[in-house]
Amino acid sequence: MNGRPERRGSRRRQAAASLTRSVLTTVLLVVVYYRAPLDRGINPGTLFWFVVGLVALAVAVVWQTRVIIRSEVPRLRAVETAMIGLPALLLLYASVYTVLSTAAPASFTQTMSRTDALYFTTTVFATVGFGDITPVTEAARIIVTTQMVTGLLAVGVVAKLLLGAVQKATSKDG
Template sequence: MDQPEDGYTVLRLVSALLLVFLVFWWQVRLIGRSSRPGWQGVQALALVIPLFLLVFAQACFLLAWHQPGSFTVSLSRTDALYFVVTVFATVGFGDIAPVSTAARVLVTVQMVGNLLVVGVALKVVLAAVRRRSGTGAPRR
């Protein structure tokens, strides 16, 4: 993703998010085959969540690099990761904020993605673990 901004920038972000989804899907399949599904579920979340955050950190960094003034401060890679994690954690200290329309759209997409990762991904992983370990609701 460390390419100059052009018409393919959004395509690269979507491709990176698709990769995160594929890794997640692969991890859920591994839970179904694992002899230790609980541990595999923890591994899945430990892999997918940081990967998801790194994709958005890179996107924020590149946006700040190619369009200065998109955020209240210029972002280093560390600043971008810090910002993405504060958004993910819903802490929002206010020291970095999106200013431009593109930055606000990117952060809004991340917030919706955060809800999906926390809600849907956690539910899918827990359901796969329960199904594999046999601790789900009794079957009729």
């Protein structure tokens, strides 16, 4: 009986630490997004960094899946992974839209600020599509299409991967 309140307190501390890490990481990502030099032209280096960002996110998900499987609190780790991964994905695409809008203003129905690009990215991810900002050029449409496909993969495959890791971790306890 004495172990229960201690475990509950420990779980609350773990949850608070996880939430704190998630919020601080997301805030850091947003600060980096708003401070990054995204006003440069499009060149092979821009494409390279976009691909590096997507690969880094994929590697992070695989690494986090292993962490979830080994964790004492797999559900909490899965939630933390989602709370950091989703904003990272959205900010990555918002960065690309900002660069594209700056380098080729006719790519969208309006030139986008960083906030506009983040808003647009979120509406694409959420499949809301208000229609106030739309891609006009082929390049912009290709990038938006990759975001749609990546978003579907993030929701489907990554969710399945994370849930599978939680199930594997919790089944070894039971």
